[in-house]
Amino acid sequence: MKTIKYLMMGALMIGFSTQANAQDGTAADVAAVKQMISSKPADFDKQMKNYYKKNKKNVANLLAFAKAFYAAKDTANARTFANYTLAASKNKNAEAFIMLGDIQALGDNGGEAASYYTQARYADPKNPEAYFKYANVYRKISPSEAISVLEELRAQRPDVAVDAIAGRIYYLANDFEKALEYYNKADMTKMEDSDLSDYAMSAFFKQQNQKSLEIAQYGLTRKPRSAAFNRLAFFNSTDLKEYDQALKYADALFNQSDSAKFSYFDYTYYGNAYNGAKQSDKAIEMYEKALAQPDMDNKDKRAGIIEQITEAYLNKDDFENAIKYHKEYIATVEKPTANDLAKLGQLHTQKAGTLEGDAQKEELKNADVAYEDLQNRYENAIEYATFMRARVNSYQDPDQKLGLALPFYQKLEEMIAPKETKDKADNARLIEAYRYMISYYYVAKDDKAKATEFAHKLLKIDPENDIAKQVLGVK
Numbered sequence: 001m002k003t004i005k006y007l008m009m010g011a012l013m014i015g016f017s018t019q020a021n022a023q024d025g026t027a028a029d030v031a032a033v034k035q036m037i038s039s040k041p042a043d044f045d046k047q048m049k050n051y052y053k054k055n056k057k058n059v060a061n062l063l064a065f066a067k068a069f070y071a072a073k074d075t076a077n078a079r080t081f082a083n084y085t086l087a088a089s090k091n092k093n094a095e096a097f098i099m100l101g102d103i104q105a106l107g108d109n110g111g112e113a114a115s116y117y118t119q120a121r122y123a124d125p126k127n128p129e130a131y132f133k134y135a136n137v138y139r140k141i142s143p144s145e146a147i148s149v150l151e152e153l154r155a156q157r158p159d160v161a162v163d164a165i166a167g168r169i170y171y172l173a174n175d176f177e178k179a180l181e182y183y184n185k186a187d188m189t190k191m192e193d194s195d196l197s198d199y200a201m202s203a204f205f206k207q208q209n210q211k212s213l214e215i216a217q218y219g220l221t222r223k224p225r226s227a228a229f230n231r232l233a234f235f236n237s238t239d240l241k242e243y244d245q246a247l248k249y250a251d252a253l254f255n256q257s258d259s260a261k262f263s264y265f266d267y268t269y270y271g272n273a274y275n276g277a278k279q280s281d282k283a284i285e286m287y288e289k290a291l292a293q294p295d296m297d298n299k300d301k302r303a304g305i306i307e308q309i310t311e312a313y314l315n316k317d318d319f320e321n322a323i324k325y326h327k328e329y330i331a332t333v334e335k336p337t338a339n340d341l342a343k344l345g346q347l348h349t350q351k352a353g354t355l356e357g358d359a360q361k362e363e364l365k366n367a368d369v370a371y372e373d374l375q376n377r378y379e380n381a382i383e384y385a386t387f388m389r390a391r392v393n394s395y396q397d398p399d400q401k402l403g404l405a406l407p408f409y410q411k412l413e414e415m416i417a418p419k420e421t422k423d424k425a426d427n428a429r430l431i432e433a434y435r436y437m438i439s440y441y442y443v444a445k446d447d448k449a450k451a452t453e454f455a456h457k458l459l460k461i462d463p464e465n466d467i468a469k470q471v472l473g474v475k
Contacts, residue, residue: 094124319351345370
């Protein structure tokens, strides 16, 4: 375990009073020892022996000596004088135990550190620092054990705000649901800025965007130039589809925040906000910046942003570029889904709708190729792909003279008709197939017998179908 995880909660103790016997002391001996530690005279060890003999029953001074050594990073002497303090106090000095725990923590010995913090709790059950530091040791090993110790502190000291620290412990353990549970109990106005940020992040991770936004907005009343709070306000506003508000927070993050560093995620959200605000060109600009960031080191992350560019071009009805970027997305993502491949066919079909003549037919052929790729790569999508191929081929051959769609509608019938149970989609596809084949045989091929055959089939699943009735002469 890293030393920092044991010591980081020292800052939590700001605002708590220390014990009377734990004061640094104002005696001349304390001042002299601090000066000696700083100057390191040649007879340092001899002088310290004299100061120990003189103060061996003075708990406050012995502890002050230990603190001075610890501050100077002389852990050997700090340990020695912490133990002297315990001997003088008959093992009843919590701060000496805490110092011994901190020394163990510096050596990444979490078990020994926890043992000393436990002894500190026994020495002074009302000392908050002992509970906090023990909980910090256990936050990754067993968050529940850490919280149980904080609950003991609550019983001993009802005046101490425990819930925010419990929330922090669960946040650091990536248990955001539990973190929220405890943060929700705490008084937000009394939280440290770091806890407010973690509180807002926990809500964001649990997709409680409105709550996360409100916490971040409160944080901004304290620190208007905070990158963390502006970022969270920006992200949550975007997810809540409050795009104009999101863009204001984005501007605050990028242009009015202190010490802000940006990642691909920031630029991606900026693009999302612009996209939502129908400012497609600016969205594309931000997505391109996201792709250029040093932390853009994952194929699927990259693919996701490329697909966002596809959507931005779609917002402009720029189907040519939408197709270009969607193809790049398919080539980049680890494994494109059936929906990804189907979307390419849809984009080609949409583009075809903006064209005429041979250019339109060429684009419909591209759609057909996309759906063919879909049926070849995903067995469970064969029926859908066949249906879409039937449609795009019928669009290429509107007067049905070439019968381009016929083999696909025939195949569709073969797949759907034998099903014992058919849903609405099955029936809708069969109806479309039968209508095509009635029209093809009746008009294009002048084969009324064949048209009649399919008219009978159509009436079985759609008894009120006008086309089938006309072919059969049914009123």
